Amino acid sequence: MTPPGIYAARSPAGAAVLDLATGRWKVLDPIAAGLLDLPTGRREREAAIEEATAHWAATGADPDRVRADLTRVAADLDHLRADRTVHSAPPTPPPAVRFAPTARPTARSRAAAGVGLAAALLLLRILPIRHVVAVARAAARLPGRPARVQDAEAVLAAVLAAGAWWPGRVACLEESLAVHLAAALTGHPVRWVLGARFVPHGAHAWVVADGHVIGQDENDRVWPYLPVLTIGSFEQVAERG
Structure with missing residues (x-):
């Protein structure tokens, strides 16, 4: 049986993620939301984290702290996904x-x-x-x-x-x-x-x-x-x- 998927939707404020296996929600800020599509290869992942670190450091954030936070969140998301599909809801206008x-x-x-x-x-x-x-x-x-x-x-x-x-x-x-x-x-x-x-x-x-x-x-x-x-x-x- 296919494990229940992960459902996510994005907005400028970040991303909301529902793990259908547990019914638990995770609300991500804009930095963490960018990690939902993080590559699985080690080098590609490191490059993506460094790119995100540089982006946020340019806004005045501490690069060491940003890098550490991104690495931690990436590990959390890896555990959440566990080889399951992430279904992304398309953007919708306010109803x-x-x-x-x-x-x-x-x-x-x-x-x-x-x-x-x-x-x-x-x-x-x-x-x-x-x-x-x-x-x-x-x-x-x-x-x-x-x-x-x-x-x-x-x-x-x-x-x-x-x-x-x-x-x-x-x-x-x-x-x-x-x-x-x-x-x-x-x-x-x-x-x-x-x-x-x-x-x-x-x-x-x-x-x-x-x-x-x-x-x-x-x-x-x-x-x-x-x-x-x-x-x-x-x-x-x-x-x-």
Whole structure:
């Protein structure tokens, strides 16, 4: 079986990296982000580190410290990759973001939301994230027409209503996965996205429908998150194994 891959996305602020084998995130600054594509040959690696050291030393950084930091980060990334493929997400423009859902849930979306939320809560408690992603990919292959904004908001409203009866906390990971599963059951699939931000460091999960991020916090009007792994009709890489 092929080991789960490494997923990465870059921005001027650095790179966000998700190890699907463990579900752990690593947020890299711009210097360390340049090491994601470091050559494997010893001489080529040393030359690449020296080139990066010279670049940052020209900005006033201490070259000895930069070289030591780059060498340490390169070793950390080697351990993380361990001969696994690094899937790099393409650059994307900032999305349109919608906040509290305005669409009212239908009877169909309420039924699907109950199943989707129960499945999401169970999956995230008993399975490693790589297996949860596999289930999410399977759900994305169900037949249907991509959700419009109102379709996705109706499912989200139903999931929020169902979550109000849950005695525990329903965080963004559980909520977004529930919407993804429930939307697939209604025949109007959305995209499930795992991503991160740089300042402050933090991971997030959300859903996208018709080019819009659905149901976000009012404080995130300036969208700070970088999509790293997308599950759905526009998924960039399908992992096998």
